[in-house]
Amino acid sequence: MSYVDQVIEEVIAKNPAEPEFHQAVREVLESLRVVVEANEEQYKKDALLERLVNPERQFKFRVPWVDDNGQVHVNTGYRVQFNSAIGPYKGGLRLHPSVNLGIIKFLGFEQIFKNSLTGLPIGGGKGGSDFDPKGKSDREIMAFCQSFMTELCKYIGADTDVPAGDIGTGAREIGYMFGQYKRIRGLYEGVLTGKGLSYGGSLVRTEATGYGLLYLTDEMLKCNGKSLEGATVVVSGAGNVAIYATEKAQQLGAKVVTCSDSTGWIYDKDGIDVALLKEVKEVKRARLTEYAAARPSAEYHEGKGVWTIPCDVALPCATQNELDLDDAKTLVANGCFAVAEGANMPTTMEATEYLQENGVLFAPGKAANAGGVATSALEMSQNSERLSWTFEEVDSKLKNIMVNIFHNLDDAAKRYGMEGNYVAGANIAGFEKVVDAMNAQGIV
Ligand SMILES: NC(=O)C1=CN([C@@H]2O[C@H](COP(=O)(O)OP(=O)(O)OC[C@H]3O[C@@H](n4cnc5c(N)ncnc54)[C@H](O)[C@@H]3O)[C@@H](O)[C@H]2O)C=CC1
Numbered sequence: 221m222s223y224v225d226q227v228i229e230e231v232i233a234k235n236p237a238e239p240e241f242h243q244a245v246r247e248v249l250e251s252l253r254v255v256v257e258a259n260e261e262q263y264k265k266d267a268l269l270e271r272l273v274n275p276e277r278q279f280k281f282r283v284p285w286v287d288d289n290g291q292v293h294v295n296t297g298y299r300v301q302f303n304s305a306i307g308p309y310k311g312g313l314r315l316h317p318s319v320n321l322g323i324i325k326f327l328g329f330e331q332i333f334k335n336s337l338t339g340l341p342i343g344g345g346k347g348g349s350d351f352d353p354k355g356k357s358d359r360e361i362m363a364f365c366q367s368f369m370t371e372l373c374k375y376i377g378a379d380t381d382v383p384a385g386d387i388g389t390g391a392r393e394i395g396y397m398f399g400q401y402k403r404i405r406g407l408y409e410g411v412l413t414g415k416g417l418s419y420g421g422s423l424v425r426t427e428a429t430g431y432g433l434l435y436l437t438d439e440m441l442k443c444n445g446k447s448l449e450g451a452t453v454v455v456s457g458a459g460n461v462a463i464y465a466t467e468k469a470q471q472l473g474a475k476v477v478t479c480s481d482s483t484g485w486i487y488d489k490d491g492i493d494v495a496l497l498k499e500v501k502e503v504k505r506a507r508l509t510e511y512a513a514a515r516p517s518a519e520y521h522e523g524k525g526v527w528t529i530p531c532d533v534a535l536p537c538a539t540q541n542e543l544d545l546d547d548a549k550t551l552v553a554n555g556c557f558a559v560a561e562g563a564n565m566p567t568t569m570e571a572t573e574y575l576q577e578n579g580v581l582f583a584p585g586k587a588a589n590a591g592g593v594a595t596s597a598l599e600m601s602q603n604s605e606r607l608s609w610t611f612e613e614v615d616s617k618l619k620n621i622m623v624n625i626f627h628n629l630d631d632a633a634k635r636y637g638m639e640g641n642y643v644a645g646a647n648i649a650g651f652e653k654v655v656d657a658m659n660a661q662g663i664v
Pocket residue numbers: 385386387388389429457458459460461462480481482483537538539540562563564589590592593
């Protein structure tokens with residue numbers, strides 16, 4: 221059995237009931253096969269892959285909090301510190317009822333390679349809780365965040381592990397967590413990113429993941445003789461990534477006609493009204509039915525369905541495994557020529573393979589959505605030098621980073637004879653830097 225197959229088998233045996241983690245490991249290791257085979261003897265002797273797929277450390281803890289009626293609830297908190305070869309652990313905190321250890325491990329594993337691709341000194345980590353922020357009052361959110369940070373603050377710090385937002389964790393939650401960290405540790409430091417501008421946040425962090433997705437997509441299209449100008453784009457999700465992806469796509473001349481949330485989706489033939497979407501989702505925290513009620517050109521549908529709308533470019537920006545093989549077949553049949561992942565692992569492996577086999581340009585999340593964490597690293601730099609950069613300064617750095625990421629993965633794919641396979645290119649380019657640092661630091 222090959223070394224790669226052996227490690228995949230071990231991961232499945234040692235981490236049962238963690239299908240998302242298995243999927244992430246399989247996707248990465250399968251595309252590293254060619255690199256591993258070229259160095260198999262040494263990697264095996266050093267147990268390099270085993271060290272890569274086992275987190276350096278993981279925490280699981282109780283999070284008790286009191287609701288507005290005096291009822292006590294207990295959620296589970298997680299932080300997985302996966303790999304610190306190239307910098308302090310860095311990665312978001314997901315608050316969603318579906319969260320479990322396997323989901324946090326899949327996200328933390330992906331984060332290692334993504335963070336490496338940014339070219340910035342950040343290692344991989346991820347955390348979160350099965351707490352559901354939906355329908356909670358601000359006081360309940362604060363109670364949860366304070367309790368969560370009361371435990372988490374023992375394991376994080378500006379130079380050790382720097383969490384940020386993810387699904388369900390936005391500026392409000394980061395603010396409550398930052399306040400509690402400062403109160404307990406007595407440190408005013410850049411321990412979290414995605415902070416508000418009045419207390420150490422960076423301009424562009426809010427927009428960064430969505431804008432970065434479009435900067436990379438734009439570069440990928442240009443290098444393949446295509447353009448966003450006049451293109452019809454379908455987006456899934458209606459959260460942070462989806463909103464700013466829609467905004468930038470429209471600024472680049474595309475027409476975005478869909479968005480979705482966990483209960484339904486919108487088809488807006490005149491193009492999504494971003495100001496209205498922000499009002500509904502960011503200010504009112506309401507359902508998409510409110511968007512449809514205020515917009516005559518929009519249709520609201522229950523359930524899942526954005527991939528049925530004919531498009532040139534598809535941008536999945538909601539959650540993992542939201543675009544499956546049937547969806548991929550529909551996209552291809554409707555003439556879609558590019559898919560770029562705003563979310564983490566939104567496309568199943570079968571769907572990814574189908575899209576690639578049918579000539580669809582495919583940008584994987586660990587490259588395409590790296591603009592968020594890259595801008596978080598820029599926030600860390602600003603915090604360290606106690607300065608704030610202008611919007612234009614941060615935005616231009618973000619754009620350069622995304623364009624460089626695309627060329628790095630394009631080059632890596634070409635070096636290994638897989639031209640145009642950006643999944644392999646991203647995994648190889650991300651892996652090379654991490655492995656170099658791991659080798660230099662000895663067996664740790
Ligand atoms: N916020 C960030 O900077 C980054 C986020 N990501 C990824 O992007 C994706 C979206 O994250 P955000 O926009 O930050 O979160 P968010 O909480 O702002 O929005 C998430 C959106 O996805 C929808 N959604 C969540 N779970 C769903 C489900 N099970 N079925 C259907 N829709 C669902 C929600 O209704 C919401 O519209 C996630 O995969 C996240 O890991 C990746 C890189 C950075």
